[in-house]
Amino acid sequence: MTKQVAYVRKEILGPKPPPNAQDRLIGWLRENLFYSIPSSISTLLTVVVLGWLLLGLFNWLSVSTWAAESLNDCRSIIAELNRGPDESGACWGVIRDRGIQLTFGFYPSEGYWRPILAFTLLLPALAPILFADKTPRRMILFSALYPFLMPWLLWGGTIWVPLGVMAGFAVLYYSFRFTASLNNLVRYAISLAVTLAWWMFGVPVFDSVLSALAPIGLAPVESRMFGGFMLSLTIGVVAIGASLPLGILLALGRQSDLILIKALCVGFIEFIRGVPLITLLFVASTLLNIFLPPGTEFDIIMRVMIMVTLFASAYMAEVIRGGLAALPRGQYEAADALGLDYWKAQRMIIMPQALKISIPGIVSIFIAMFKDTTLVSVIGLLDPLGLTTAIRANQEWAGIVWELYGFIALMFVVVTYSMSRYSMYLERKLYHEH
Amino acid sequence: MSQEVEDYEVDKSQMRVSDKKAIDIKGMHKWYGTFHVLRDINLTVYEGERIVICGPSGSGKSTLIRCINRLEEHQEGSIVVDNTELSSDLKNVDKVRSEVGMVFQHFNLFPHLTVLENLTLAPIWVRNTPQHEAEELARQYLQKVKIPEQAEKYPGQLSGGQQQRVAIARALCMQPRIMLFDEPTSALDPEMIKEVLETMIELAEEGMTMLCVTHEMGFARGVANRVIFMDEGQIIEQNEPDEFFHNPQSDRTKLFLSQILGH
Ligand SMILES: Nc1ncnc2c1ncn2[C@@H]1O[C@H](COP(=O)(O)OP(=O)(O)OP(=O)(O)O)[C@@H](O)[C@H]1O
Numbered sequence A: 001m002t003k004q005v006a007y008v009r010k011e012i013l014g015p016k017p018p019p020n021a022q023d024r025l026i027g028w029l030r031e032n033l034f035y036s037i038p039s040s041i042s043t044l045l046t047v048v049v050l051g052w053l054l055l056g057l058f059n060w061l062s063v064s065t066w067a068a069e070s071l072n073d074c075r076s077i078i079a080e081l082n083r084g085p086d087e088s089g090a091c092w093g094v095i096r097d098r099g100i101q102l103t104f105g106f107y108p109s110e111g112y113w114r115p116i117l118a119f120t121l122l123l124p125a126l127a128p129i130l131f132a133d134k135t136p137r138r139m140i141l142f143s144a145l146y147p148f149l150m151p152w153l154l155w156g157g158t159i160w161v162p163l164g165v166m167a168g169f170a171v172l173y174y175s176f177r178f179t180a181s182l183n184n185l186v187r188y189a190i191s192l193a194v195t196l197a198w199w200m201f202g203v204p205v206f207d208s209v210l211s212a213l214a215p216i217g218l219a220p221v222e223s224r225m226f227g228g229f230m231l232s233l234t235i236g237v238v239a240i241g242a243s244l245p246l247g248i249l250l251a252l253g254r255q256s257d258l259i260l261i262k263a264l265c266v267g268f269i270e271f272i273r274g275v276p277l278i279t280l281l282f283v284a285s286t287l288l289n290i291f292l293p294p295g296t297e298f299d300i301i302m303r304v305m306i307m308v309t310l311f312a313s314a315y316m317a318e319v320i321r322g323g324l325a326a327l328p329r330g331q332y333e334a335a336d337a338l339g340l341d342y343w344k345a346q347r348m349i350i351m352p353q354a355l356k357i358s359i360p361g362i363v364s365i366f367i368a369m370f371k372d373t374t375l376v377s378v379i380g381l382l383d384p385l386g387l388t389t390a391i392r393a394n395q396e397w398a399g400i401v402w403e404l405y406g407f408i409a410l411m412f413v414v415v416t417y418s419m420s421r422y423s424m425y426l427e428r429k430l431y432h433e434h
Numbered sequence B: 001m002s003q004e005v006e007d008y009e010v011d012k013s014q015m016r017v018s019d020k021k022a023i024d025i026k027g028m029h030k031w032y033g034t035f036h037v038l039r040d041i042n043l044t045v046y047e048g049e050r051i052v053i054c055g056p057s058g059s060g061k062s063t064l065i066r067c068i069n070r071l072e073e074h075q076e077g078s079i080v081v082d083n084t085e086l087s088s089d090l091k092n093v094d095k096v097r098s099e100v101g102m103v104f105q106h107f108n109l110f111p112h113l114t115v116l117e118n119l120t121l122a123p124i125w126v127r128n129t130p131q132h133e134a135e136e137l138a139r140q141y142l143q144k145v146k147i148p149e150q151a152e153k154y155p156g157q158l159s160g161g162q163q164q165r166v167a168i169a170r171a172l173c174m175q176p177r178i179m180l181f182d183e184p185t186s187a188l189d190p191e192m193i194k195e196v197l198e199t200m201i202e203l204a205e206e207g208m209t210m211l212c213v214t215h216e217m218g219f220a221r222g223v224a225n226r227v228i229f230m231d232e233g234q235i236i237e238q239n240e241p242d243e244f245f246h247n248p249q250s251d252r253t254k255l256f257l258s259q260i261l262g263h
């Protein structure tokens, strides 16, 4: 017998909906929650545990009060709410009482508008960077202005200092242009030296002359007045903003053909990664004074910001190096073959792709760094956690835990969660390869 | 590997070999570490020539054409491209690179940029062409490689053949005087090979100076005016295509041809 091989279909089938399509919900439940007996058991267990936790949280929140002036006061109000003696409730009075302090520290109250304005302006300054395709190009000018505006708003002083510092970049540009006939390395060295000299010696003169003519400025606020959430944000924003470019330079330096630069970058990165942040902070708060010439006043917050930035940039450099290593050699070759020079190739071809690959790592560092700003409480700065010690030492609120830390945690979650959502958005947006 | 040799119809009316030297390589040697990869290469390419380089794997074909735009550095001898000697002087290197276009086996398009941006990038940033002019030029070349409708897509959304044609257009946008191809079709499926070869043939018909590493013998027969056979880092034999294929002199060439043509 020969098997029948030939076959011709007589009728053509039309499309049919997939099974379970009519019953989406049940289908979904079965697929995701009750797929097998073990999965059903784990689903039920999870529901029970979650329900128990949520119920407790709900009970606690439902008897909360904003009214109390102290912890004892609060306890009696909650007892009066008549839920039985062992019923607990949330005492939000501490937030009403100390919320402002948790936000601004000891910043003079007539100046609250300044940090508020500074951090509100952060949004339009970030928009052209974060949502480049949805904002007008021109707004990037404001982003460039912001790094000078923010410190001026926060610390105050005459307007001539930030303007003088800004003018330093013009000095850099022109000194670079006027030395066009020289060797590249010499050009960099000369223009950098001229600019640094301007910043160190030119700006103070510039400031005192112009202040005498037109004393425009804000009341200066000392660093030790900074505190609370505002301090965390200040340190976090500066460190995040500065560590990315620094990290990029370090990563490039580590890949450089110039042995000296390479050794310097590797040494720096490995040194920083070998030391815990807390040590660096102690160095910033105590040891640094020994090395600085006596009598120099070097702002403690500035020192901390520099340390946190250096710390983050070393990790940043390693994350970006990972991104660089993941790029195929062909990308460099194509850029070379088209005649793009090193910096142009980096800017248009290499970095956009390397940074894109590194987004999850970069954002992790941002988030970790923002949380790490709470470590400054260890060296006596009054960030929200530093303030809790003071609040809890006060007899009115001695013994309060959940409400205080819960509130601070919530503020941090808002910031870190937005960062992680943004990175997910960015990854989706940049996903071109199929 | 046996391979059918397809013959292409080529209009040779515009092809003219001038007596001006486009590339002049003299006594060139190159080492990778201690490995002597190119040995005493002497090669003069005149403007308008279409040269096909073939040879077994590892014979140094890629290395040779990568030396011509200094993706690799040679250690001995001289390479002069369009009267500019390739040396450690970066100005010369940049000048040569902007006059020499290169097409790679794996396309090497920039995946984060659209096709149009891939094409306009170098004209804008290397040649300082105004953006709208660069875009006009880019669309012109996309038209030429027959994919004008793909301008706004990303490379990842195109087929291999389309990607390679974009890569050719990208090189052409710099209006090079010489084009280098390193196995431009060997990462492609047969139907796509044809569309890429057709683009290259058109380019040859317009009189472009071309140096092409390929094993497409049909292309070599139809388009090349000279075929070069390399083995062990040396030029073993070079001749006009007819002579090269029908009357090879060296034993190595005969062996190679018998393998590749499946005789
Ligand atoms: N970067 C490198 N370092 C060390 N050796 C290399 C390097 N690149 C290539 N080689 C070696 O040099 C020799 C020539 O390589 P090349 O890529 O030029 O060969 P090819 O003729 O193009 O071969 P194929 O047909 O496989 O592409 C090979 O033996 C290869 O292993």
Ligand SMILES: [Mg+2]
Residues within 6 Å of the ligand: B061, B062, B063, B182, B183
């Ligand atoms: Mg090769």
